[in-house]
Amino acid sequence: MATGTGKFPRVRPRRMRRDDFSRRLMRETRLTADDLIQPVFVMEGRNRAEAVASMPSIERVTTDLLLKQAEKLLKLGVPAIALFPVVASSKKDNQAREAFNPKGLVPQTVRALKKNFPELGVITDIALDPYTSHGQDGLIDNSGYVLNDATVAVLVKQALSHAAAGADVVAPSDMMDGRIGAIRDALEKAGHIHTRILAYSAKYASNFYGPFRDAVGSAASLGKGSKDSYQMDPANSDEALREVALDLEEGADMVMVKPGMPYLDIVRRVKDKFDVPTFVYQVSGEYAMFMAAAKNGWLDERAGIMESLLCIKRAGADAILTYFAERAAGWLKAGSR
Numbered sequence: 001m002a003t004g005t006g007k008f009p010r011v012r013p014r015r016m017r018r019d020d021f022s023r024r025l026m027r028e029t030r031l032t033a034d035d036l037i038q039p040v041f042v043m044e045g046r047n048r049a050e051a052v053a054s055m056p057s058i059e060r061v062t063t064d065l066l067l068k069q070a071e072k073l074l075k076l077g078v079p080a081i082a083l084f085p086v087v088a089s090s091k092k093d094n095q096a097r098e099a100f101n102p103k104g105l106v107p108q109t110v111r112a113l114k115k116n117f118p119e120l121g122v123i124t125d126i127a128l129d130p131y132t133s134h135g136q137d138g139l140i141d142n143s144g145y146v147l148n149d150a151t152v153a154v155l156v157k158q159a160l161s162h163a164a165a166g167a168d169v170v171a172p173s174d175m176m177d178g179r180i181g182a183i184r185d186a187l188e189k190a191g192h193i194h195t196r197i198l199a200y201s202a203k204y205a206s207n208f209y210g211p212f213r214d215a216v217g218s219a220a221s222l223g224k225g226s227k228d229s230y231q232m233d234p235a236n237s238d239e240a241l242r243e244v245a246l247d248l249e250e251g252a253d254m255v256m257v258k259p260g261m262p263y264l265d266i267v268r269r270v271k272d273k274f275d276v277p278t279f280v281y282q283v284s285g286e287y288a289m290f291m292a293a294a295k296n297g298w299l300d301e302r303a304g305i306m307e308s309l310l311c312i313k314r315a316g317a318d319a320i321l322t323y324f325a326e327r328a329a330g331w332l333k334a335g336s337r
């Protein structure tokens, strides 16, 4: 690897970096609004918004206000939103019955969104944690262990109720075994052949979900409970490939790695091995870190956020769920003029 003869280097990578025109010509990755999905927190009621303390600038909103945000997102070119419900504690029980109520908050919100903005993709979360009195993603036995097959049966009902309401994509985030296949079979049988499944395939038992659990109000229910018996160990990487392979075999249309920035090695391995639509969730804790640093003046908010999203894409993500979607799409739009 001789980079030069005699006195001067022959190869000077800096030549291409010198000017904006050549930097632009050799740029390998570009972020566009097409890459972004906005996660949103929706609650019952009318014309109300509540701040989420650990997620500055993010609010829980009622469906009518969500429609306004949806319109903005559409105008900015964001293709889809992901719905997360804030469920009143009076509607939580140990069977998660509200999870498959066809008149529940999620089906109602899906109907309103699809009626007003049919072109906006609507993704719903399939998991029981917003609906269980104990905050786990599934049903539990007397020892607190999350039961796999009994939970899958409820997840199937939940997915069917969302598909019937018009959800374009159901996204199981629960990490039960066999849930993708069970949901796929049930959707086909019910005639929902166009409903896509975005599988949270490599979802880690991460410490970065704290602010989300505050936002949906599952933190208090969960208490000191852990999700280690179903979400993946952050130490593992081969296991992520196995989870992805299983979900694809069972009929997933898209797979997801979650969280984002600390797990980009997993994203790259998944993308290289499977060549399928691979999504990344830049989670609430990542959002909180950026906002805390920006608020203290320790990071340039816009530049830092845009770099993080670009890097997630460079690692292999085809799309990114990020609480920054609306802001990033706005910056992209302003920048392209």
Ligand code: PBG
Binding pocket: 125, 126, 127, 128, 129, 137, 173, 174, 208, 209, 210, 211, 212, 213, 227, 282, 283, 284, 285
């Ligand atoms: C629950 C769910 C979680 C997130 C999305 N769906 C939290 C958890 O698993 O405890 C986290 C998202 C985020 O932190 O932004 N099924």
